[in-house]
Amino acid sequence: MEFDFAVIGDNWQFLAYGVWITILLSAVSGFTSLAAGLVIALLRLYGPGWLRVPCVLYIDSMRAIPVLVVLVWTFFALPIVAGVTMSPFTAALIGLTVHLAAYAAEIVRAGIESVRPGQTRAALALGMSRAQVVRRILLPQAIVRMLPAFGSLLSVTIKDTAIASVIAVPELMRQSETVAGQSFQPIEVFSFAILLYFLMLFPVTRGVDRLYRRVAHLGRS
Amino acid sequence: MQALPAMTLDWSVVWQHRDALIAGTATTFLLTIATMAIAVPCGILVAGLRLYAWRPVRALATGYVELFRNLPLILVVYWAFYVLPILTGLGLSPLATGLAALSLNVTAYNAETFRAGINSIRRGQVEAAMALGMTRAQALRRVIVPQALRRILPVLASTWVSLFKDTSLVSVIAVTELAYVSMQVRAQTFRVLEMLTAMAVLYWLLGYPQAKLVDWMQRRMKVTE
Secondary structure (H helix, E strand, C coil): CCCCCHHHHHCHHHHHHHHHHHHHHHHHHHHHHHHHHHHHHHHHHHCCHHHHHHHHHHHHHHHHCCHHHHHHHHHHHHHHHHCCCCCHHHHHHHHHHHHHHHHHHHHHHHHHHCCCHHHHHHHHHCCCCHHHHHHHHHHHHHHHHHHHHHHHHHHHHHHHHHHHHHHCCCCHHHHHHHHHHHHCCHHHHHHHHHHHHHHHHHHHHHHHHHHHHHHHHHHCC | CCCCCCCCCCCHHHHHCHHHHHHHHHHHHHHHHHHHHHHHHHHHHHHHHHHHCCHHHHHHHHHHHHHHHCCCHHHHHHHHHHHHHHHHCCCCCHHHHHHHHHHHHHHHHHHHHHHHHHHCCCHHHHHHHHHCCCCHHHHHHHHHHHHHHHHHHHHHHHHHHHHHHHHHHHHHHCCCCHHHHHHHHHHHHCCHHHHHHHHHHHHHHHHHHHHHHHHHHHHHCCCCC
């Protein structure tokens, strides 16, 4: 068995573009799903009563449906329903956000609920409004406690962007498939992709652990 | 928004292909059950190696767990598809390849679950048990494991739900599970919206109760020390 890793050098620009798209898609969908998750969690906890059931139904549904299905549906079926066309990248961004926001919402809710109710009562007794309590008492503590969970959500996001290869987003997985197919050297190419993904993901998991250890005391009460 | 004039939906296509969809669902369940049946004992083994083995073996087990927890499963699936036949010299079926990839992945997660579960029991408890005259093995079996199990089972259950969804990823190497079958019918009939929606609804119908069951388990088995 002989390996020829020259195929990596010959296609490095093509693969580097894949790494870039992976990072871009991860960063953007990580941000949008965090923002959407925060809004959904706050609506679920403090919004009007009739919104609670749809929020819970949405969150639990996303926990039940595979990302692959969400992405494929968004790319192929949503344009038929909505009568719009969209690029694979846009479809992936929408699909990933819809899917991951549910998980982000659960993290936010768990973080807020972990702050003892006595603190809310005390703050209300001091004359703060509900919005003030959330902004000044609950969120500052909850955000620190959510950090480890957000870290693993970010690494899940990076891993999930690889599934966007199925709808032809030119990220690292897709680019690797293309190079592997053209060069007939799948072993070299996919092994190299393993290395690249590990180099992207490992620092994220480790970095968040480190950061959390440094700021954990801020979340104590 | 403009209505699409040419859009006519024909949902009968779903019913017409019910046999294929049922077979695909069966394969999805089979893959989930078989993967767990492999990944639980292997996960215990790897966790044991990480906790109690000779130092170099420990490092190797840690390396394996860290590697697979930091890789997209779809890449592992592709890698297994191309590399396993060469490595083993066997012509593996897509189903066997998919099973191998899923098992490699879930074993790493399970190993971490078992390790964390055992480590979550305070050290003092083993020491107390040994001070009472138990051997290390007895302390593990009668003190650590019963408590650790209450923490491990809910995590295993949510791994199960993730795995159930992740089996959809082996569709990329043509394993005829639910996602692959649905997309194949879509390609044959051009009933894109109908088939993709049917696929999503089927996964929802199957996955929703499982997710709810996990929530219930987590509430019930909550441990406070």
